[in-house]
Structures are given as C-alpha cells and as structure tokens.
Amino acid sequence: MLQSQTIDKKVAEIRPRFLRLLAQRLNRFEEIRDLLETEPNLAPLLEEIGTGAHSIVGLAATLGFPDLGSLAQNVELVVNRVTSAETSTRSTIEFFDSIDDLLGEMALILQA
Amino acid sequence: MMKILAVDDDELILELLVESLRASGFSSVQTATSANAAARLISTATEPFDCFLLDVVMPEVDGIALTRWIRKSPLYGAAPIVMITSMAEKAFIDRAFRAGATDYVTKPFDAVEVTTRVQLAARQVQANRAVHDAGMQVQALRAKIDAQHHTPLSEPVALNDVEGLIDFLALQNYLLQLSRGSFLATSVVALRIVDVGNIYARCSPALFRDVLADVAESALGAMSGSQCIMAYTGNGTFAGVVACSDRNDFEDVELMINLTIERLELVDDQQRPLEVRVAMGTPRAIGVMQSGRAAVAKMHRAIEDISWNMPQLATLKTKTKRGAGMLLRALTQAI
Numbered sequence: 001m002l003q004s005q006t007i008d009k010k011v012a013e014i015r016p017r018f019l020r021l022l023a024q025r026l027n028r029f030e031e032i033r034d035l036l037e038t039e040p041n042l043a044p045l046l047e048e049i050g051t052g053a054h055s056i057v058g059l060a061a062t063l064g065f066p067d068l069g070s071l072a073q074n075v076e077l078v079v080n081r082v083t084s085a086e087t088s089t090r091s092t093i094e095f096f097d098s099i100d101d102l103l104g105e106m107a108l109i110l111q112a
Numbered sequence: 113m114m115k116i117l118a119v120d121d122d123e124l125i126l127e128l129l130v131e132s133l134r135a136s137g138f139s140s141v142q143t144a145t146s147a148n149a150a151a152r153l154i155s156t157a158t159e160p161f162d163c164f165l166l167d168v169v170m171p172e173v174d175g176i177a178l179t180r181w182i183r184k185s186p187l188y189g190a191a192p193i194v195m196i197t198s199m200a201e202k203a204f205i206d207r208a209f210r211a212g213a214t215d216y217v218t219k220p221f222d223a224v225e226v227t228t229r230v231q232l233a234a235r236q237v238q239a240n241r242a243v244h245d246a247g248m249q250v251q252a253l254r255a256k257i258d259a260q261h262h263t264p265l266s267e268p269v270a271l272n273d274v275e276g277l278i279d280f281l282a283l284q285n286y287l288l289q290l291s292r293g294s295f296l297a298t299s300v301v302a303l304r305i306v307d308v309g310n311i312y313a314r315c316s317p318a319l320f321r322d323v324l325a326d327v328a329e330s331a332l333g334a335m336s337g338s339q340c341i342m343a344y345t346g347n348g349t350f351a352g353v354v355a356c357s358d359r360n361d362f363e364d365v366e367l368m369i370n371l372t373i374e375r376l377e378l379v380d381d382q383q384r385p386l387e388v389r390v391a392m393g394t395p396r397a398i399g400v401m402q403s404g405r406a407a408v409a410k411m412h413r414a415i416e417d418i419s420w421n422m423p424q425l426a427t428l429k430t431k432t433k434r435g436a437g438m439l440l441r442a443l444t445q446a447i
Contacts, residue, residue, distance in 0.1 A: 006135035007128075007223045014124050021124075054169055057198040058125050061220030069220050073198055 132223035147173035168197035183212035192233035288404035308348025
C-alpha cells in the first residue's frame with residue numbers, strides 16, 4: 001500500500017473518534033462560555049478552553065476541517081493573549097467573538 | 113533501524129504520527145502521552161532512542177522542559193529533536209531552539225512533511241552512527257589523545273552548557289522556520305575571537321572549550337536585551353540571530369563583551385594571562401521580503417565578513433580601554 005493510502009486510511013479511521021470528542025467538547029465549551037459571563041475566577045476556565053482549542057488545532061485540518069482548525073487556533077491565541085496581558089476578559093469583545101465563532105463551526109460540523 | 117519516541121498529550125495525533133512514520137519505513141516508534149511518561153521511557157530504555165518528536169504544549173511538563181531534560185543526558189547531546197506544535201509564534205520557536213530542538217514542524221501537520229523531517233533526522237543519525245562506530249574501535253585510545261590533542265580549530269566543537277548557545281545546524285533550521293514577518297525585526301551578526309590561533313595553541317582542549325564558553329556567555333549577556341540565539345561555527349567565530357534591526361543598538365555590544373571577558377582574567381595552562389578580545393561584525397538586518405534560505409545565506413556572509421575584516425589585538429585592547437574610560441566618566445557624571 002502506498003504511503004498516502006495508508007495515511008488516508010488512518011485519517012478515515014480517526015475522523016469519527018475525533019467527531020465524538022468534538023461533540024463532548026462542544027457541550028463543555030458551551031458551559032464554559034456561559035460561566036465566563038458570571039464566574040469570578042476565570043483562570044481555570046480560560047485554561048480549559050485554551051487546552052481544548054489547542055487539541056482541536058492539532059488535528060482538525062489534517063482530518064479535513066481546516067476552518068475549524070483556524071478558528072480553534074484563533075481561540076488559543078486570544079486566550080494566551082488575554083491570560084498573559086491580564087486584561088479584563090469580559091470587556092474583550094474579540095475574545096467572546098472568537099469563542100462564538102468556534103462554537104458555531106463545531107455545531108455546523110456535527111450537524112452535517 | 114531508527115528508534116523514535118513521539119510525545120503528545122493527544123492520543124489521536126500519536127496514532128496518526130505512528131502510522132505516517134510506519135508507512136515511511138520507520139517501524140520502531142514508541143509513544144508517550146506526557147513528558148513524565150516520556151522521561152520514564154527514556155530512563156529505562158535498554159537501547160537509546162535515535163530521534164524525538166515532541167509536542168510543545170502539554171499539561172504539567174511541556175515539551176520545552178522535556179527537550180532541556182533530554183539534552184542534559186550525554187547520550188542525547190546530539191540526538192535530533194523535532195518539535196511539533198500549533199504554536200507558530202516566534203517566542204515559542206525561540207524557546208524550543210534555545211532548549212535544544214533541532215527542527216520544528218507546525219500543526220496542523222502534514223504527514224508527508226513530518227516524515228520528511230524525520231528522514232532528514234535519520235540521515236543525521238546515520239552520520240552520527242558512522243562516526244560513533246568508527247570511534248568505538250579506538251575509544252580508549254581516543255580518550256588519551258583527547259587529553260593531549262585538540263580537535264581542529266576549524267571544527268564547531270559542542271558547548272552544551274551555555275544557555276542560548278545552540279548547534280550551528282539548529283541555528284540555521286531556526287532561521288528557516290521563522291516567518292517572513294519575524295524577519296522585519298531580526299538581524300544576523302557574527303563575532304570572532306581575535307588571534308584565536310594563539311589562544312588555541314596555548315590552551316588544553318578543555319581549557320579552550322572553557323574560553324569559548326566564557327566568550328559565548330559574555331556575548332549572550334551583552335545581547336540579552338536582543339533575545340540573542342547563538343551558535344559556535346568554529347575558528348573562534350560565533351554567529352547570532354538577534355531580535356533587532358537597528359545597528360545603533362549594537363554600538364556598545366562589542367565593548368561590553370570585551371569588558372566582561374577582561375573582568376574574568378582568563379589564564380592559559382601555565383597560568384599566564386590570556387588576552388581574549390572579540391571583534392564584532394556589523395549586524396545585518398534580514399528584511400521582511402527575505403526567505404529563510406536568504407536569511408541563512410546572510411548569516412554565512414556575516415561570518416565570512418568578520419573573518420576577512422579582523423582588527424589587530426592591540427587596536428581592540430586600546431578600544432576597550434578607551435571605552436571603559438568613557439563609561440567610567442559617564443558614570444561619574446551621572447552620580
């Protein structure tokens with residue numbers, strides 16, 4: 001079997017598992033999105049959403065979801081910026097927009 | 113057969129990596145989902161690993177700390193370490209190379225690209241092995257010879273204990289991996305020890321290494337504000353990549369390096385004073401339109417330039433003395 005065929009076969013095998021994990025992540029990210037509006041201690045929530053987004057970046061494009069990958073990367077970068085700059089998260093429109101865009105794309109993929 | 117250790121906290125990524133590598137003929141691949149698990153595998157391995165593929169961002173201990181830990185082992189001083197991460201920002205790349213990474217692949221990774229990088233690493237391993245196998249036959253003899261004879265002056269001897277000093281090949285890989293945007297504020301610079309042949313002749317191999325390490329530490333200290341990453345290229349010459357494009361910022365760096373070295377009061381094996389002075393070339397801004405290859409070529413030109421434009425030792429000594437006097441006057445006036 002050619003190298004590319006072997007890799008394609010593995011990608012096809014991994015994709016459904018990735019989607020199952022994505023569904024779990026979507027539920028959790030939606031919870032976190034709501035908590036970010038109310039929870040006083042944001043640090044653990046930011047860490048969790050940053051780590052989750054990082055995991056999506058690693059595989060999304062390779063498995064055929066490039067938009068998902070770049071939206072997750074954007075969330076990861078924004079989370080890093082927010083945590084390192086210690087700016088007020090709630091006032092950062094960019095931050096919530098990036099999470100909402102990612103949640104929208106995740107839902108879209110899972111509906112398909 | 114090349115033995116590879118792949119480390120990533122995402123099991124799906126590991127599966128895909130292993131399959132991609134196996135499809136390219138690398139069948140001896142072990143995996144770990146954390147830096148701690150990787151450290152255990154490395155510590156208990158009966159046969160050492162030949163190559164490492166490491167994720168940068170992992171919970172608890174990250175890939176950069178793991179790289180630093182691997183490099184501390186004499187067994188893995190020259191082993192290829194390829195970092196795989198989504199963090200394409202320059203700060204992450206800088207940290208990875210400073211810790212001892214030899215190459216870098218950004219996620220989302222292309223399976224073919226990863227295997228190509230590993231194939232390149234495999235060639236390096238084969239070359240290392242050939243040297244090692246040949247060396248084994250004369251190892252005992254070599255230990256004696258090493259104590260009495262130098263490696264050639266032109267060879268870029270490894271100086272593993274200096275933070276921020278990396279292998280010359282890794283420095284070139286680092287430049288190749290930087291984005292064009294990063295080049296806007298990046299310069300390459302070369303510096304060379306004046307009359308290095310004389311110093312080399314007067315020092316034992318161990319002492320010569322110490323002198324090189326002292327010079328490297330002094331230079332990295334003087335350029336610490338410019339996030340300098342440096343490599344020793346042989347012949348008493350160092351090449352550096354600095355986060356700065358303004359030549360004026362480097363005006364006093366040569367003086368600062370030489371003053372630091374002077375304070376160390378270095379001596380040769382007979383305890384006679386060693387006059388070590390460093391000449392620094394003009395930093396060359398890479399420029400935003402350049403490619404990684406052009407940046408590497410620019411670094412090689414910087415190295416050539418400093419080799420052809422070396423000042424006399426006496427000139428540098430006078431310059432250092434005058435500079436020290438001016439600094440002192442400026443300080444006195446400030447007080």
